[in-house]
Amino acid sequence: MSGQFRLLKTKRFAPLFVTQFLGAFNDNLFKNALVVLLTFHTAQWSTLSAGVLANLAAGIFILPFFLFSAFAGQLADKYDKATLARLTKLLELLITLVALWGFMQHSLYILLGALFLLGLQSTLFGPIKYALLPQHLRQSELLGGNALIEAGTFVSILLGTLAGGVLAGYLPDPAWIAGAGMLVAVAGLVASLRIPPAPAPEPGLRLSFNLFAATLKTIGYARQDRSVFLSILGISWFWLYGALFLAQLPAFTQQVLGGSESMVTLLLAVFTVGIGAGSLLCERLTSRQVEIGLVPLGSLGLTLFGLDVFFAAPVDLAGEQAHSLLFLLSQWPVWRVMLDLLLLGLFGGFFIVPLYALVQFRSNETQRARIIAANNILNALFMVSGALLAIAGLSAGLSIPALFAVAALCNAAIAVYIYSLVPEFFIRFLAWLLVKTLYRLRLEGTDHIPQDGPALIVANHVSFADAVILMGATPRPIRFVMDHRIFKTPLLGFIFRHSGAIPIAPAKENPELLEQAFVRINQALAEGELVGIFPEGAITRDGEMQPFRPGVTRILQSQPVPVIPMGLSGLWGSFFSRIEGKAMSKPFRRGFFSRVGLRIGAPVAPEEASPGQLFEQVRELRGDIR
Structure with missing residues (x-):
């Protein structure tokens, strides 16, 4: 298996996937079977109309999400999520017994009660499922894991809906519906036993039983x-x-x-x-x-x-x-x-x-x-x-x-x-579209980017597209420090203005703007943001890296934060580079989908991040390809 599908072979993900798949299947099996029974055999169950009963069933199932979601979130933050997942699957099994009793007693009230309890079980499992993923998956696996969960959920909803309709329409005794649900619940319980431990992030949390206050x-x-x-x-x-x-x-x-x-x-x-x-x-x-x-x-x-x-x-x-x-x-x-x-x-x-x-x-x-x-x-x-x-x-x-x-x-x-x-949504869309249209990006080391907290990103400067590539490759927003003249460029200027880029100018040209830039850099880092700089100070004119300027030292003296070195490769000779002296002069110089690379290194402690040391690390990350 390749890509996200390899997760289906891992113990970190597969048991959770199977557990949630079977749970969604069972919910929709019982819910749709009940709706079909109430629609086509209304007189046997109630004097209410079929439409009223169908909407009543839908409302009863969703009601627990309003009432108990807040309490479910507290439980998932206070206790081990793997243990809670097993308990919710055990609850599901017990609910199928209630449903079986309802069918045997031919009681609409018991069946609607079972439906409410199934909604409660889904309410309890929801925060567990989505909060557990970041504990078991790496950052680079998070999108793929969510993709599989969403795809699996919709497939299980469809299959459960179809199975419920078939069971309600073709079996002579509706009690078989509860029997089928019981088998699915047992399978889900077995799958949940293999979910690895997921320790509570806040075991000291005090539970609030005031549902309204807890919801707010x-x-x-x-x-x-x-x-x-x-x-x-x-x-x-x-x-x-x-x-x-x-x-x-x-x-x-x-x-x-x-x-x-x-x-x-x-x-x-x-x-x-x-x-x-x-x-x-x-x-x-x-x-x-x-x-x-x-x-x-x-x-x-x-x-x-x-x-x-x-x-x-x-x-x-x-x-x-x-x-x-x-x-x-x-x-x-x-x-x-x-x-x-x-x-x-x-x-x-x-x-x-x-x-x-x-x-x-x-x-x-x-x-x-x-x-x-x-x-x-x-x-x-x-x-x-x-x-x-x-x-x-x-x-x-x-x-x-x-x-x-x-x-x-x-x-x-x-x-x-x-x-x-x-604006970050739209800006990242433009960055993603630009990178996907012009380049084929090979990306390494994204796990080195901290999930939160401040950091200074340093990279070599090969083209006008460098910041856009870094922006599209980093899951967190970056405040880039950019030459003020780039803000006059139509598309790139729009992207950088709306992404919070910090304009800067040389001391000889505009010393006031230079000082303002350092103030804004310090403020951004103090607020826990990522700040990106190109320490060479200008786009290369020969494809080779230039010595890093001391501005990085000044930044770290005011805000001693980790430094993330990044090396760009393959951009020299592209439309946005200065290979012939002037960038953006010959469209489609290298056509579409040219290969470029971005390698991200491990964080460097601020006391070790001298301009010379960072230069060597970035050059090593870049490699021999300009």
Whole structure:
């Protein structure tokens, strides 16, 4: 196995993956089986209508996420997560016994109680799953691990939904549903026994049993870091957006496409394949880094293909009788809708996987599970709000395709708003796009970049694109110290201005700007940021490294922080280099996708980071290729 799939062979990841896969499968098996029973055999269970019962079941399942997510986050921060995972799987097994009792007693109340308990079990397991990943995976594995978790979750949801429908529709005795759930729960419990220990980050935490106060406090933890909180809002919006589309698929299939249950299943499968493919492609597109530059790309796709469902929807296909699946597959509008759903899922993977990874990467370790719990609370709130808004829109006379179009336009507006609040998302997208368009980057040593705290990054200066490459290769934002003249360059100037770059000028040209630059550097390091400098002072004119200037010494005297040496190679001769005296004069000088390299060295203690020593380390990291 290569890439992220190699994680499936490791004890650090595989047992957790199997445990969560089977858990999501079991939740949807029981939930959908119950909905099918209540829909097609309503009179046997209740005097309420099938629609009311289906929505009641959905609401009961999601209610524990509002009530107990905060408490679940506290548990996951206080106790070993592997132990908690086993206890939640044991709880799942006990819940299947409650469900079996409900089927044997033919009691709707017991079955709805079992559904509530399954929601509670999922609530308890959610913070464990996502907070455990950063403990067992390296930084370079975090994106791939999240991709597998997301892909596996959507596949398990689809398979569990299909299995629940089959069991409810074809077995003579519904008690077999609980029996199947029991077997899946046992398998999940066995898998959980192999999860390695995950010690508690804050064992001294005092549990709060005031659910309302704990919920508010949990959301407060998530709000401490702006990028983390906005990422959580982005994740929650995705669940609202995706749930809105998926919830309308049965009615859309019947009323617009004129299809039956088999067509609904096919559309669900297409969307699931898209999500899985998009999630798994994230690692390949980002060199295994937590790259939030993919998020704007994802939001763009979610908008465009959500809108296209509106334009693709046929107006004359539905009739009094449902069409066969073969007939529908002979119609181009149906294929266009399927392609839109596939691409919605694909770009949804690009959108959500980096956001989950960023939340895990930038969260305070001692509060990570509670921050994940805050994410679960907001996810549930957004999904319920989306359902209510969809009901309101449809009740007001919107057609289902028009509802999709409104949601897509809202997605665009929200994306623009979030990226205006945190320009880092859009800036990293531009950096990622530039690097992926022009270069094939070979990246080594990203684990040397500290997950938090200040550090000074030093690198050789070969081209005008150097800072962009470093920006795209580093999971944390970097405040670069740049010659003030580069801010006049159209695209690069836009990127550096909005990424918080610090302008600097030579002492002979503008001594006041020089002093202001050092003040801002000290302030950035004092606030725990990464600062990047090119100690040569200028872009090389012959491809060779020039001696490092003493500015690095002055910085370290004021702020003695670790220094991260980085060596760039392969950029000499590119469009942005000065190989013939003037950069950016001959487009496509080396074509597209030319090979470049970035090697990152181990942190150097400030007392050992002299300009000469750093020069030798960077030259060694660069190697013989200019």
